Amino acid sequence: MIITGNDKEEILKLKTNLFSEFEMKDLGRLKYFLGIEVLRSKQGIFICQKKYILDLLAETGMIDCKPAETPMVANQKLFMEEGAPLTDKEQYQRLVGKLIYLSHTRPDIAYVVGIVSQFMHQPQESHMEAVWRIIRYLKGTPGHGVLFKPNGHLRTQVYIDADWAGDRGDRRSTSGYFTLSLDLQSSSQRVCYYVGGLGVVASAPPPPPPPELEFRLPRAEFWSSNFNYHDSCYVVSVNLEVGY
Numbered sequence: 001m002i003i004t005g006n007d008k009e010e011i012l013k014l015k016t017n018l019f020s021e022f023e024m025k026d027l028g029r030l031k032y033f034l035g036i037e038v039l040r041s042k043q044g045i046f047i048c049q050k051k052y053i054l055d056l057l058a059e060t061g062m063i064d065c066k067p068a069e070t071p072m073v074a075n076q077k078l079f080m081e082e083g084a085p086l087t088d089k090e091q092y093q094r095l096v097g098k099l100i101y102l103s104h105t106r107p108d109i110a111y112v113v114g115i116v117s118q119f120m121h122q123p124q125e126s127h128m129e130a131v132w133r134i135i136r137y138l139k140g141t142p143g144h145g146v147l148f149k150p151n152g153h154l155r156t157q158v159y160i161d162a163d164w165a166g167d168r169g170d171r172r173s174t175s176g177y178f179t180l181s182l183d184l185q186s187s188s189q190r191v192c193y194y195v196g197g198l199g200v201v202a203s204a205p206p207p208p209p210p211p212e213l214e215f216r217l218p219r220a221e222f223w224s225s226n227f228n229y230h231d232s233c234y235v236v237s238v239n240l241e242v243g244y
Contacts, residue, residue, distance in 0.1 A: 002030060036105060037145075048145025049105050053138050056098055060135060067140025068133050072112040076130070084124040092123040095131050102138075105145045109134055 001024075005011055018024055030038045035052040038045065057063045096117050103110045112134055119127045 002033060035101070044147050044149030046145055046147045047105050048143060049102055050142045050145075052102060053142045056102075056135065057139055057142075060095070062132075062135050062139060065136050065139055068136040069140070071109045071134050071137040072115070072130065073133070078115055078119070078127060078130060080119065080122070081124060081126070084126065087123050087125050087128040089123055092128055092131065093120050095135070096120060099131070099134060106138075107146065108141075108144065109137065 001018075003011055003014060015026060029040070032038065035049050037048050037050060039047075054063075057065075096113070099109065099113045100117060103113050112130065116127055116130050116134070
């Protein structure tokens with residue numbers, strides 16, 4: 001169990017009540033939890049999954065592989081090809097599942113992980129090749145993670161983007177979300193909310209409008225902007241509710 005907050009008296013009271021009801025031990029400051037390593041410094045709090053990555057490399061036999069410079073080939077478009085050879089479905093699902101969990105501290109792989117996770121039902125060899133490339137990218141960047149640091153302000157910032165008909169499978173605009181400070185899922189419609197310079201809200205936009213509503217890119221952009229305007233109002237209301 002992780003207990004966090006800025007009221008030391010309430011935290012102490014909670015721990016006392018827990019200790020009286022359950023057999024528990026206070027392990028002190030959080031350092032490691034479910035594969036996530038937590039490091040503190042004057043710059044802020046840094047979280048990563050270095051050991052998790054090394055274990056993944058050892059499990060897949062990729063510990064000595066040649067690292068890739070990027071998690072995905074530039075401008076690569078994955079889709080279901082008719083008649084393309086299939087790959088090991090069980091292995092594919094297991095690896096992608098591990099990469100999805102890794103995305104909690106690795107927003108740099110979130111986009112491509114979101115892409116490969118779309119083919120869990122019937123993965124093809126081209127999809128598995130993309131998964132192996134992600135793992136080779138992790139080989140060269142095992143210590144990367146997310147740094148939470150104070151930025152001296154609590155302004156709310158929203159960033160949105162739209163890509164018209166970017167899916168090669170159905171030629172429709174796709175959707176996704178951001179969390180932390182970078183993209184965490186494959187998306188051609190992207191949104192991230194920043195409070196105090198830190199991304200704090202993950203938002204999953206609704207399904208895209210029918211093709212007849214997306215004849216032009218400005219319409220796709222309008223759809224994205226309209227939804228995220230309402231969602232950003234919600235973020236502001238939450239900040240006001242908690243006293244920001």
